Amino acid sequence: MxxxxxxxxxxxxxxxxxxxxxxxxxxxxxxxxxxxxxxxxxxxxxxxxNSAARMLSGARTATFGLVLTRQPETLGNEPFFMQFVAGLERVLGPRGHALLLQVAHDLDVEMTTLRTWSAERRVDAVVVVDLRVGDPRVPLLRELGLPAVVVGDPSLAGGLPCVWTDDAAAVEEAVGHLVALGHRRLARVAGSADLGHVQIRDLAFAAATAAAGVSALTLHTDFSGQQGGQVTKDLVLGDSPPTAVLYDNDLMAVAGLSALNEAGVSVPEQVTLLAWDDSALCRVTHPRLSAVGHDVVAYGAAVAERLFQLLDGSPPDPVLAHTPRLHERASSGPPPGGPVRPRATTGGRA
Amino acid sequence: MxxxxxxxxxxxxxxxxxxxxxxxxxxxxxxxxxxxxxxxxxxxxxxxxNSAARMLSGARTATFGLVLTRQPETLGNEPFFMQFVAGLERVLGPRGHALLLQVAHDLDVEMTTLRTWSAERRVDAVVVVDLRVGDPRVPLLRELGLPAVVVGDPSLAGGLPCVWTDDAAAVEEAVGHLVALGHRRLARVAGSADLGHVQIRDLAFAAATAAAGVSALTLHTDFSGQQGGQVTKDLVLGDSPPTAVLYDNDLMAVAGLSALNEAGVSVPEQVTLLAWDDSALCRVTHPRLSAVGHDVVAYGAAVAERLFQLLDGSPPDPVLAHTPRLHERASSGPPPGGPVRPRATTGGRA
DNA sequence: CTATGCCACTGAACCGGTCAAGCACAGCGA
DNA sequence: TCGCTGTGCTTGACCGGTTCAGTGGCATAG
Structure with a gap:
């Protein structure tokens, strides 16, 4: 050839x-x-x-890097990532850029990969997801001088350019909605506490429930269906059970629904469930799950746009992609014993 | 720096x-x-x-390519891909190779990407998944002289090196199991008929049911939960309903279960359901879904190993990664009216 | 003592682009 | 007529590796 x-x-x-x-x-x-x-x-x-020749003289690789650090099983269960990647590519492809992907099983491996990519000049910039509280990748990227776009709240990005969704506002909307329905005892089945976005939701949930004067309990899990189901049962069958449960992903909500179904607890008559992410899963359960969700593909696309801006030298200002919204379906309703006051919502979206 | x-x-x-x-x-x-x-x-x-310098003189990029062609939503719903990629990386990472990923929305885009990667010398080899019947990518890869490992049945690979799982044997096992339980009317909710692995399961299902002398019906869908649920309802609530349904992925099985639940049909008392893939989804339903499944991470790793062998010049012999096995859980049992003869199985695996 | 061969290493070409510097020539004003 | 400027193109260095054709030194063989 x-x-x-x-x-x-x-x-x-x-x-x-x-x-x-x-x-x-x-x-x-x-x-x-x-x-x-x-x-x-x-x-x-x-x-x-020839991409190599270009890279060698021009120092531009037309490649961005993404490292996903989660257990492979967990990763597969989260439709988020695949849709996010699809969104990235929606923008990268037409511009002739490629995406280098690495799936790592812990943060140390991810950091090593970032060092390698930087040293070998394999990428022009990287996308960083699943930010931790006090994430060690932030100082590392600074040290390496590797351009990066952080996917997460500005408070976690340590000054690096970031694209974020306003999860706190979404939690507030969800809590407000539940309180308006008459719920007074809320619970949240959250993911790993060390993840930044989980902590942000933790704080928002605590603040919103406190402001509304309702009781609130947050339990942390590993995002798995197994724990989601177990924790739900423990909560609902325990003392002073919540009348509404907000989950941190869809899988745990599905598992919770099944666990309650198995235990003979009816949804939404006895307990209201709210999922988070609003993937296709929420539409294949019975009853269908109400969920807080957003357009993940668009989110990925926004991050890709930000990458190009970054290389064009734009300042590292945070970009708000959007705010997740509550999508009401059949798993939410007034608490048992009826609403404190008539349904005060304006009606749900499908 | x-x-x-x-x-x-x-x-x-x-x-x-x-x-x-x-x-x-x-x-x-x-x-x-x-x-x-x-x-x-x-x-x-x-x-x-410097990776670029290496590529330029050595003509080895230490990079493999993977294009996934599906709708972003569908892609997110299939835990398969993320786990498969994780398996690939398990092998690539330690060997210092990277994975270039593209998510395309149709086959033409994928073909263009393959041409581009080949022309720009971005990859040493590619992985091809989701083979179609008479897949145009096979002749394209030949034309380009781009080394490739095909993930799928040798009959679809057109002589290219491939790694496959014996889906036909797995279908036979599933049908055998159902027949042994006493089922005489089986149905299959399949994915897109143009996908090679779907067709292979189609044929195996037809052959196995014919050999056992039981009635069989296969309906094709787009793999979505929506269609999975709808088709299930149509089948079970229609004339001469099947007593057992085998699905082509987990999401449709979950949707089918919910649809039946909603329609007041109990599983497994009235209908037996069998999912395919056996992701975490199968363990978060009530009842838990029996499923035909396999170790996808290991599958990905096997493909990665094959890539290296390919570059080392090994012949393009097909490699059988493994055969998916039936994992019995709670969604399968004898047909209503009881088994024709006592339960003839040896007991299920968790 | 020369011939032979091997080992360890050097020097330079090469991969395929990018880019700064230079050069030829046209057009223009003085 | 001479310089000056600007356009349009050429030349050649350069990026950071790999690789191949030498080369000099040394040991062994003849």
Whole structure:
């Protein structure tokens, strides 16, 4: 396979390598006539730049990196990541950029990968997800001088450019909705406490319930269905059970629903359940799960846009992608014994 | 950030660039004493090869490509892909290789990506999944001369090296199990008929049911929960309903279970359900779903191993990764009216 | 003592682009 | 007529590795 190079284009077009480079990159230094001729020859030969050569001289790899650090099983259970990646690519693809992906099983491996990518010059920038509280990746990226876009709350990003969703506002909306329905004892089945977005929801949940003067309890899990189901049973079958439970992902909500179903507790008559993420899972249960959710594909696309802005030298201001909204379905309703006052909501969205 | 290059190592070690290259790559041409000195200097300076420079001269990118062509939503709902990727990385990471990922929304985009990666020399080889019947990617890869490992049945791979799981045998096991339980009317809720693995299961299902002399019906869907639920209801509430339904993924099985639950049909008393893939979803329903499943992470790892073998020049023989097995849980049992003969199974695995 | 061969290493070309510097020539004003 | 400026193109260095054709030194064979 004799690969087409600019040298060959230069010969055929009767100009030098340099002129071809100028012409192909749309920069001044060649006449329009020459440029057109070069472009035509390039098209005829179906020339594509050798990415390695570009990288070597230009120092731009046209590649971004993403490391996902979770257990493979957990990762598979979260539709979030695949949709997020799809959103990234929606923007990267048309711009000729590629995504380098690594799935790591712990943060140390991820950090090593970031170091390697930086040292080997494999990526122009990286996307960082699942921020921890006091995340060690933030200082590492600073130290490496590796451009990065952090997916998460500005309070966690340590000054790095970030794209975030306002989870606190979403929690407030959910709590407000539940309180308006008449619920007075709320519980939250949360993910790992060391994850930044979990902590942000923790705080928002505590604040919103305190402000509304209702009781609240948050329990942390590993995001698994197993723990989601167990914790739900413990809560609902225990002393002073909550009348509404808010989950940190969809899988745990599904597991909770099944556990209650098994225990003979009816949803939403006895307990209201609210999932988080609003993936397809929420629409395949009976009753269908009400959920706090957002457009994850668009979220990924927003992050990709931010990556390009970053390389263009824009300042590291946080970008709010959007605020997750509550989607009411059949798993939520007034608490048993009826609402304190008539349904005060404005009606749900499907 | 003054990047460390072999030139600097050469200066410090008092040898030439060439000698350093030999030393670092473990090839003959330098004495052991010199090699040790070079390696030590390299370690001290924390040298890493510039990947672009390597690619440019060596023509090896240490990168493999993977294109996933599905709707982003569908993709998110299939734990398969994330686990598969995790399995790939399990092997690639330690060997210093990276994975370039693209999510495409149709096959044309995927083909364009493959052309681009090949022309730009971005990858050493690619992994091809979701093979179609008469897949156009097979001749394309041939034309491009791009090394590839096909994930799927040898009959679909068109002579390209492939890694596969014996889905036909798994279908036979499932049908055998159902027949042994006494079921005489089976149905299958399948995915898109144009996917190779769906067709293989189609044929195996038809053959196995015919051999057992039981009635069988296969309906195709788009893998979505919505269609999975709808088709299940149509089947079970229709004329001559099946007593057992085998699904092509977990999501549809969950949706089917919910739909029946909603319609007041009890599982497994009235209908037996069997999911496929056996992700965490199967353990968060009530009753828990029996499923045909396998170790997807190991599958991905096997594919990665095959990639390296391919680059080492091994012949394109198919590799059987493993055969999915039936995992019995609570959604399967004898048909209503009792088994034709006493339970003939040897007991299930968790 | 020369010839032979091997070992360890050097020097330079090369991969395919980018880019700064330089050069030829046209157009223009003085 | 001579310089000056700007356009359009060429030349060649450079990125950081790999690789191949030497080369000099040394040991062994003839």
């Amino acid at each position: 004799p690969r087409v190079t600019i040298k060959e284009i230069a010969q055929r077009a009767g100009v030098s390598k340099g002129a071809v480079s100028y012409a192909l990159n749309g920069r001044p230094g060649v006449s329009e006539a020459t440029r057109a001729r070069v472009l035509q020859v390039a098209a005829e030969l179906d020339w594509r730049p | 003054p990047r460390v290059t072999i030139k600097e190592i050469a200066q410090r070690a008092g040898v030439s660039k060439g000698a350093v290259s030999y030393a670092l790559n473990g090839r003959p041409g330098v004495s052991e004493a010199t090699r040790a000195r070079v390696l030590q200097v390299a370690a001290e300076l924390d040298w890493r090869p």
